Amino acid sequence: MERGNIALCIILVAAVYVVVGAHLNPTGRYYIDDITGYKFPYYANLDLSTENSSVTKLILVIHGGQRNAIDYYNLLYNIAQSTNTLPKTAIVAPHFLCWKDNPTLDVLSFDCDGWLRGLASVNKDTIYSFTVLDWLLIAGAMRFPHLTEIIVVGHSAGGQTVQRYGASTTKGITEVLRVPVKYVVVNPGTYMYLDDKRLSHSAHHQLKYRCPALSGSSLCNFTASDFVGPYWRVGSCPEYNSGKYGLENSEGYIRNVPANTIIQRYPSRNFTYLLGDLDVKLTRPLDLHCAANATGYSRKQRGLVWEKYLYLTQNVSNTTQVFKIVPHCGHEMTCMFNSSEFRAEMGSPTDPIGLVHSRRL
Numbered sequence: 001m002e003r004g005n006i007a008l009c010i011i012l013v014a015a016v017y018v019v020v021g022a023h024l025n026p027t028g029r030y031y032i033d034d035i036t037g038y039k040f041p042y043y044a045n046l047d048l049s050t051e052n053s054s055v056t057k058l059i060l061v062i063h064g065g066q067r068n069a070i071d072y073y074n075l076l077y078n079i080a081q082s083t084n085t086l087p088k089t090a091i092v093a094p095h096f097l098c099w100k101d102n103p104t105l106d107v108l109s110f111d112c113d114g115w116l117r118g119l120a121s122v123n124k125d126t127i128y129s130f131t132v133l134d135w136l137l138i139a140g141a142m143r144f145p146h147l148t149e150i151i152v153v154g155h156s157a158g159g160q161t162v163q164r165y166g167a168s169t170t171k172g173i174t175e176v177l178r179v180p181v182k183y184v185v186v187n188p189g190t191y192m193y194l195d196d197k198r199l200s201h202s203a204h205h206q207l208k209y210r211c212p213a214l215s216g217s218s219l220c221n222f223t224a225s226d227f228v229g230p231y232w233r234v235g236s237c238p239e240y241n242s243g244k245y246g247l248e249n250s251e252g253y254i255r256n257v258p259a260n261t262i263i264q265r266y267p268s269r270n271f272t273y274l275l276g277d278l279d280v281k282l283t284r285p286l287d288l289h290c291a292a293n294a295t296g297y298s299r300k301q302r303g304l305v306w307e308k309y310l311y312l313t314q315n316v317s318n319t320t321q322v323f324k325i326v327p328h329c330g331h332e333m334t335c336m337f338n339s340s341e342f343r344a345e346m347g348s349p350t351d352p353i354g355l356v357h358s359r360r361l
């Protein structure tokens with residue numbers, strides 16, 4: 001056996017152990033029992049502890065800041081149902097609970113802002129939110145022998161999760177899972193930058209006309225030389241490249257992955273970024289931290305700037321990483337997920353969600 005295969009076997013054996021105790025609770029959610037005795041809840045159309053050889057696609061959908069996993073589950077379920085692809089699609093919606101959800105003590109719970117950036121569970125400091133995502137993907141790769149496609153998708157805070165997870169995961173990747181993985185990042189408030197370059201002082205002042213992010217506009221004509229490091233406002237915003245905003249002073253799961261590894265691998269990973277054309281409001285819950293403002297003001301503008309940054313400074317090509325503006329949608333998950341752009345990404349291009357099915361587990 002090659003070294004890579006041995007590593008995969010070890011990971012898979014660990015995963016069997018992890019998901020073998022999955023069971024349905026009375027309200028219809030599933031739990032994975034982790035090896036230390038804590039449980040982690042997820043909504044799904046099938047149990048990740050049982051094999052299913054008809055499943056060819058696994059969609060892992062991450063909720064937003066409201067942690068309403070069931071709503072995201074329902075949207076994806078409706079899309080798959082309306083295209084008659086449900087029997088071969090596994091939809092998995094992990095539920096990251098925080099204190100506001102009154103979790104019981106035996107359930108893994110997280111800091112209300114920490115789960116989206118890979119921090120450890122509050123009751124088990126060796127288990128990070130991204131570790132759980134790794135487990136779910138490994139379980140899927142094991143249980144569905146005919147899997148041909150894995151999609152990890154999230155909106156808003158979930159989009160932030162997917163960008164950071166897709167950048168840093170060492171397990172939820174094609175090379176380990178042996179199935180192509182695509183990360184779909186929808187309307188995130190911020191991105192984890194890969195180095196200390198940000199818009200220069202003059203370019204930042206030109207945001208309004210060179211990258212206006214108005215409805216109907218995708219103009220953003222920055223060039224490579226408009227990105228310089230360090231950030232010109234570093235004096236008043238020393239943390240602009242730290243924690244969730246960059247690769248300095250990384251925390252949680254990301255701290256365990258060398259920054260150079262993240263930088264080198266990022267261009268080869270498959271990302272699609274979907275930006276709502278009307279996602280231009282400048283009010284909370286949008287992140288208004290100085291480190292976020294360094295990258296643009298609205299979510300749409302930050303997305304357009306991120307696109308330029310990746311293409312012009314990070315050796316990212318538009319064949320592996322694609323940006324799409326979704327017309328008529330603001331910061332609204334239903335609108336985004338019901339768009340033809342989103343459905344094309346899911347491989348279900350026809351039949352918009354007519355709310356044909358409302359599934360309450």
Ligand SMILES: *[C@@H]1O[C@H](CO)[C@@H](O)[C@H](O)[C@H]1NC(C)=O
Pocket residue numbers: 045046052053054055086087088089090
């Ligand atoms: C799993 O397998 C069964 C039996 O082959 C099939 O009826 C079912 O639709 C499959 N898919 C899902 C998502 O449950």
Ligand SMILES: *[C@@H]1O[C@H](CO)[C@@H](O)[C@H](O)[C@H]1NC(C)=O
Pocket residue numbers: 209210221
């Ligand atoms: C970018 O676009 C703006 C607005 O159309 C224009 O005024 C400016 O000259 C352009 N800059 C470059 C470098 O192309």
Ligand SMILES: *[C@@H]1O[C@H](CO)[C@@H](O)[C@H](O)[C@H]1NC(C)=O
Pocket residue numbers: 173174175180181182268269270
């Ligand atoms: C990216 O997607 C393509 C097409 O699905 C796939 O062949 C390739 O393996 C993927 N690359 C990675 C690194 O996941």
Ligand SMILES: *[C@@H]1O[C@H](CO)[C@@H](O)[C@H](O)[C@H]1NC(C)=O
Pocket residue numbers: 282288289290293297
């Ligand atoms: C970020 O920009 C917004 C305006 O879009 C402003 O209200 C907010 O005060 C700024 N944040 C900081 C820390 O300057």
Ligand SMILES: *[C@@H]1O[C@H](CO)[C@@H](O)[C@H](O)[C@H]1NC(C)=O
Pocket residue numbers: 267315
């Ligand atoms: C850019 O990416 C290409 C193809 O992925 C690779 O061959 C090349 O070495 C990379 N260049 C840099 C500077 O990283």
Ligand SMILES: *[C@@H]1O[C@H](CO)[C@@H](O)[C@H](O)[C@H]1NC(C)=O
Pocket residue numbers: 318319
């Ligand atoms: C990708 O980039 C190339 C070269 O920069 C450009 O010619 C092409 O139109 C782009 N494709 C898409 C789909 O944006």
Ligand SMILES: *[C@@H]1O[C@H](CO)[C@@H](O)[C@H](O)[C@H]1NC(C)=O
Pocket residue numbers: 334335338352353354355
């Ligand atoms: C989805 O979009 C279609 C039009 O494309 C519309 O008829 C339908 O009501 C929308 N569904 C939801 C849930 O917004």
